[in-house]
Amino acid sequence: xxxxxxxxxxxxxxxxxxxxxxxxxxxxxxxxxxxxxxxxxxxxxxxxxxxxxxxxxxxxxxxxxxxxxxxxxxxxxxxxxxxxxxxxxxxxxxxxxxxxxxxxxxxxxxxxxxxxxxxxxxxxxxxxxxxxxxxxxxxxxxxxxxxxxxxxxxxxxxxxxxxxxxxxx
Numbered sequence: 173x174x175x176x177x178x179x180x181x182x183x184x185x186x187x188x189x190x191x192x193x194x195x196x197x198x199x200x201x202x203x204x205x206x207x208x209x210x211x212x213x214x215x216x217x218x219x220x221x222x223x224x225x226x227x228x229x230x231x232x233x234x235x236x237x238x239x240x241x242x243x244x245x246x247x248x249x250x251x252x253x254x255x256x257x258x259x260x261x262x263x264x265x266x267x268x269x270x271x272x273x274x275x276x277x278x279x280x281x282x283x284x285x286x287x288x289x290x291x292x293x294x295x296x297x298x299x300x301x302x303x304x305x306x307x308x309x310x311x312x313x314x315x316x317x318x319x320x321x322x323x324x325x326x327x328x329x330x331x332x333x334x335x336x337x338x339x340x341x
Contacts, residue, residue, distance in 0.1 A: 173199050174223055180216070182233045192219040196229070204247045204293065211246055213239040237291070244293045253299050256290035262305040263288070272336040275325040276314055277301040315340040 178195045193216040202211045215229035232238045248255055254262070263273045270288070274281040279301060286292040287302070294302060304310050315322060315336070326333040 176223060177214075179219065180234075182216075193217060193230075193233075194219050194223065195232075196223060198229075202243050202246070204243060205296070207247060207250055209246055209250055211239070211243050213242065215239075241290055244290060247293060253294065254302055256288055259284075259294075259302055259305070260288040262302075266305060266308060266311060267339055268311075268336065269332060271326065271329050271332050272339075273305065275322045275329075275332070275336070276311065277304065278321075278325075312340050 175197045176194055177197050180193050180195055181190050182193060183190050196215050196217055198213050198215065199210050200213050202209055214232055216232055217223065217225070217229055221228045235241075245255070247253070263270070266273075268276070270285055271281050273279075274284045277284070277298075279298060283292070283298070287294050287298070304314060319337075322336070323333050326336065
């Protein structure tokens with residue numbers, strides 16, 4: 173099902189001119205990690221092209237990740253995963269840096285950053301680790317149990333371990 177929901181203008185810097193686009197909504201079947209659901213996706217289509225020309229649909233030029241972010245949001249709701257905002261809020265509430273949190277969770281710094289910025293969807297294993305951040309006492313216990321490993325992980329990170337130890341002692 174394709175539905176016209178509006179029009180927008182976008183400035184094409186290469187052609188140095190404004191272009192008009194129809195904004196359309198489609199309902200698509202999405203499968204992520206074996207979970208299938210329907211998602212309302214938005215696409216742009218130059219106004220001069222017929223709405224039925226599916227091969228000409230473009231991701232929204234002002235946010236090419238829009239449909240992926242919608243898919244991630246729906247998957248997280250269906251599976252009960254933490255949202256990107258919740259992951260970040262939990263870390264900030266604990267007063268931890270990205271590097272400290274990544275070391276505590278045995279997760280890559282870039283991976284954690286991408287999860288927090290809704291650029292990637294966490295795996296089930298990562299979700300279990302991220303849930304640890306919901307409880308300060310659990311974070312403390314993980315730190316004390318794996319102190320040496322975490323210290324090794326942060327040894328080249330300019331005082332991150334010392335600041336982490338101070339926060340969790």
